[in-house]
Amino acid sequence: DIQMTQSPSSLSASVGDRVTITCRASQSIAGYLNWYQQKPGKTPNLLIFSTTILQSGVPSRFSGSGSGTDFTLTISSLQPEDFATYYCQQSYNTPRTFGQGTKVEIK
């Protein structure tokens, strides 16, 4: 199974900050990397798929990059509604696997 490791596990940031979350795969997954946002008590929401492609309706302050085993989610200017937990997930093979999550909290 491919293990997905996110860092950090949590972070505190202020509105307007640039935030970067990293995700490392235990083997190459080419570009088959997706990012989800989940707010407390809510369903996960797809933000970015195939490493860089923004899902329809997702604000452009979100971006993704990377290849192979190392990937990044960047929020260019953190907004109040962005405080949530973020998960990476590989769709390179089965079993699909998720990172453990990164909780973004208000500083």
Place this chain on the structure above:
Amino acid sequence: QVQLVQSGAEVKKPGASLKVSCKTSKYTFTDYYIHWVRQAPGQGLEWMGWVNPNSGGTNYAQKFQGRVTMTSDTSITTAYMELSRLRSDDMAVYYCSREALAFDYWGQGTLVTVSS
């Protein structure tokens, strides 16, 4: 608008079985796999498996092999996940999700409580 609507919350005793439904609409059911993902209280997302509504084929996470069955009924565009021999650590919210290149649409989740 694509919709996945799951069955309601369940309370089960240890050792019982669970069956959750996922009714889909507004897309061609047989064009996309349905995956099941669960989330224990305060924990992350755990992938359980998928069903291919076109063929009925399935693939399960090794952790659930022998306890989980995923099926689909194309006549009513509904997918099902059945989990047997429930334990306390099966207490979680269970989600169905459609996979395009990623999990682009999700059900609202079904809360499952396991308690004697």
